[in-house]
Amino acid sequence: MIEIKNLNIHIKDNHILKDVNVTFPEKQITCIIGPSGCGKTTLLRTLNRLIDSVEGVRMDGQVLVDGQDIIHSGAEITELRRKIGLVSQRPCPLPMSIFDNVAYGCRINKMFKNRRQLIYHVQKNLKAVGLLEEVKGRIRTPAARLSIGQQQRLCLARSLAVQPDYILADEATSALDPISAKTVEDLFVKLKADYSIIMVTHTLRQALRIADNVVFMYLGEVVETGPANQVFNNPQHELTQKYLTGAFS
Numbered sequence: 001m002i003e004i005k006n007l008n009i010h011i012k013d014n015h016i017l018k019d020v021n022v023t024f025p026e027k028q029i030t031c032i033i034g035p036s037g038c039g040k041t042t043l044l045r046t047l048n049r050l051i052d053s054v055e056g057v058r059m060d061g062q063v064l065v066d067g068q069d070i071i072h073s074g075a076e077i078t079e080l081r082r083k084i085g086l087v088s089q090r091p092c093p094l095p096m097s098i099f100d101n102v103a104y105g106c107r108i109n110k111m112f113k114n115r116r117q118l119i120y121h122v123q124k125n126l127k128a129v130g131l132l133e134e135v136k137g138r139i140r141t142p143a144a145r146l147s148i149g150q151q152q153r154l155c156l157a158r159s160l161a162v163q164p165d166y167i168l169a170d171e172a173t174s175a176l177d178p179i180s181a182k183t184v185e186d187l188f189v190k191l192k193a194d195y196s197i198i199m200v201t202h203t204l205r206q207a208l209r210i211a212d213n214v215v216f217m218y219l220g221e222v223v224e225t226g227p228a229n230q231v232f233n234n235p236q237h238e239l240t241q242k243y244l245t246g247a248f249s
Helices: 040-046 077-083 098-108 115-128 148-161 178-191 204-210 228-233 238-244
Strands: 002-011 014-024 029-033 057-065 084-087 166-170 196-200 213-218 221-227
Touching (some): 002 040, 014 040, 014 221, 029 204, 040 166, 040 196, 077 084, 084 148, 098 148, 115 148, 148 166, 166 178, 213 228, 213 238, 221 228
Parallel strands (some): 029 196, 029 213, 084 166, 166 196
Antiparallel strands (some): 002 057, 213 221
């Protein structure tokens, strides 16, 4: 599992995350909710150290991934990002073919010794996201020719191809039409049998549909966390109650 202890993130003079303590259970969907600017994406991007690229960032506390503190232990970043895949808000296919997008991480990590194994693996992951039949006969064409919804599923296939343990999703359906968004949601629900999924969402309806656990954040702090049924139906904190009833957003 991923466990965060007393995490503080400063970016220049701004205190973004404040004494965050939270555990993300294995093989469940955890939705991080809260108003804009509360630190949801910062928290998500700390989990695979993408936050490192932000100028002036300072971190203290612990982020334990399977027991290893990825902040202070000298964790190897490439291996960490293989282990913890990210699906961004907007699809970001690489400027290459559909096949090569999925194969990209496998080649970097030298996962397969022969081409036949690689081809099978690419096809398996395209099938896992429901794309294999849709791109049949054009798997060598540029990924940019796919629809936005297909591009997002391709990005998910690319993350899955390197065999991660965790999938991070940063508002992964917000740029999609309703049908494509529902397709991606259904994929996440299916994939939680094999992966731990942590998702930032601004859409409470989405969290209600798919979350097993919920983390509610406000002004950089974790206000409340717990099973989705408990948080949504019997919130323990007044701020959570107000957010869920639409008093602020």
